[in-house]
Amino acid sequence: MAIKRHWRNGRSYLEEWRSHRERKKVVSEYVRYLEPALDQPKHGRGALIDRAIHGPSYRAGAVRLLWWLAENLGIPATIRTICGRESDPTTLEAGRVLTAWSINRVLDPTSVTRLELWTPTTDIPLLAKTSPEEFTKDAFLHAPDAVCCADPARAEVVDHLPELEETLSRRWREQDPLPKGETEVLAYDITSVRFFGVTCPISAPRRNPDDQQRLQVNVRAVVIRHDRMLWRHFVYRRNRHGIGTIRNLLVERQRANVRPRLLIVDRGLVGKAIVEEVRGTEWPLLGGLSKHTKEVADILATVKVPETPQSFVHATRTGAIYTTKATPRLWGSEREVVVYSNAERAMDDRTERNEALSNIGKALTALSEKGKEWSEAKLHAAIQEDSR
Numbered sequence: 001m002a003i004k005r006h007w008r009n010g011r012s013y014l015e016e017w018r019s020h021r022e023r024k025k026v027v028s029e030y031v032r033y034l035e036p037a038l039d040q041p042k043h044g045r046g047a048l049i050d051r052a053i054h055g056p057s058y059r060a061g062a063v064r065l066l067w068w069l070a071e072n073l074g075i076p077a078t079i080r081t082i083c084g085r086e087s088d089p090t091t092l093e094a095g096r097v098l099t100a101w102s103i104n105r106v107l108d109p110t111s112v113t114r115l116e117l118w119t120p121t122t123d124i125p126l127l128a129k130t131s132p133e134e135f136t137k138d139a140f141l142h143a144p145d146a147v148c149c150a151d152p153a154r155a156e157v158v159d160h161l162p163e164l165e166e167t168l169s170r171r172w173r174e175q176d177p178l179p180k181g182e183t184e185v186l187a188y189d190i191t192s193v194r195f196f197g198v199t200c201p202i203s204a205p206r207r208n209p210d211d212q213q214r215l216q217v218n219v220r221a222v223v224i225r226h227d228r229m230l231w232r233h234f235v236y237r238r239n240r241h242g243i244g245t246i247r248n249l250l251v252e253r254q255r256a257n258v259r260p261r262l263l264i265v266d267r268g269l270v271g272k273a274i275v276e277e278v279r280g281t282e283w284p285l286l287g288g289l290s291k292h293t294k295e296v297a298d299i300l301a302t303v304k305v306p307e308t309p310q311s312f313v314h315a316t317r318t319g320a321i322y323t324t325k326a327t328p329r330l331w332g333s334e335r336e337v338v339v340y341s342n343a344e345r346a347m348d349d350r351t352e353r354n355e356a357l358s359n360i361g362k363a364l365t366a367l368s369e370k371g372k373e374w375s376e377a378k379l380h381a382a383i384q385e386d387s388r
Helices: 061-072 075-086 094-107 112-121 137-147 161-175 244-255 272-279 294-302 343-370 376-387
Strands: 002-008 011-022 025-036 148-151 156-159 185-194 204-207 213-224 229-236 262-265 285-287 312-316 319-326 337-342
Touching (some): 061 075, 061 094, 075 094, 075 161, 094 112, 094 137, 112 137, 137 148, 262 272, 272 285, 294 337, 319 343
Parallel strands (some): 262 285
Antiparallel strands (some): 002 011, 011 025, 319 337
8 A cells, every 4th residue: 555645736635546566557546535744835946855756657657766766776786786795695786686676765765674575575676676575674784784784704894885875976967967067066964863773883972953953963965066966975973174074075085086176164164274175176166154163243344235226136035135245355365255134124134133132221220220129140140040
């Protein structure tokens, strides 16, 4: 059974479908209507989605298309060539297993403990030229060990990911070259991923949005802007703001012999050390700066953004965005920066700030009249109590 989401007249509805095999084909049959979907709105362009939204060919056509794409890019063969020597000889070859797992993640995300039930309902065994019984739970659990695992004999971690990513991204660019006159642009970002296990050696307790100490790892990804394809990724437990977060990228770029191009970095990573590190590699760097740093505060105090048609960028729900370009001194050198402002948002912030300062002034005035004869210690205690 499968629950499918269908859109009609801008609204989302849930339906139950059943799949069965007829000779060499997998056929999907509509079972019943369930209910309107109450959770997620329709995804727009550029939004992250949990699974691919496609037409009626849910089990056969979509699976066959993705398998063909994977073989055309050489994904199963590349995994077999690079990781074959690390595979468990008692389980199915990792290239086919990981390709099947990836297709499941795109079409119908399922727990790894249920992949052995999902796979035989698709054309994957037929396409992989493998018996459905070979896609066992152990085969899926052992497949990632072929890519990265600890080798007690060599007392080290065997990691084939860098070689896999380099080979697959190079093959992709060979088959899909950049348009004439366009250069490669890489975007680099970092995010914290919560980890629910208790034995992972690279997980570490960190603060989360819910303000609790939870185990998590830091995942850093480099994406090719032109076709939004993953170029490299790194997983660390160290400080996400450290210089090592981007130094590994620069080293990997040199190994891959990538010509200097524009590098876009997340605002939380840009700092003096990283700017100087990238500058030494001749890569142009584009990134945001936190307005809470002293250097940025000095720039904001001296650079004024004019509200003119020439500086207008676009309108948002919270107001109009204006921007201007300047070349102030930043970290000992003159650097080109772009300063933007939202006039309506700034007015709201100014009103809230003035209101808060007014309330503080009134409270201090009342306290000064009330505590004329108080000692200094009692006065400080009263101020702290009022601030709560």
